[in-house]
Amino acid sequence: MGSLELLVNNVKCGGCVNTIREGLLTLQGIHEVTVEIDTGAVSIQGEGYNDNEIHSKLSELGFPVRG
Numbered sequence: 001m002g003s004l005e006l007l008v009n010n011v012k013c014g015g016c017v018n019t020i021r022e023g024l025l026t027l028q029g030i031h032e033v034t035v036e037i038d039t040g041a042v043s044i045q046g047e048g049y050n051d052n053e054i055h056s057k058l059s060e061l062g063f064p065v066r067g
Helices: 014-024 051-061
Strands: 002-007 030-035 041-046
Touching: 002 051, 014 030, 014 041, 014 051
Parallel strands: none
Antiparallel strands: 002 041, 030 041
8 A cells, every 4th residue: 555645735623634534535546544734744545546636636625735
């Protein structure tokens, strides 16, 4: 299983964490998502996922990837 670490903007509360988790878990190949409120770090575990789909989904949800 692979992993991906990203930093996103606008993570302010537990509701943000839930929105990110639930949104990313709808994508194919993602099995687990953890989000740190303090840093905006998103850790994704899975296999066969598409990085571009992840970036697009995060932007769509209002949490664009930094950098």
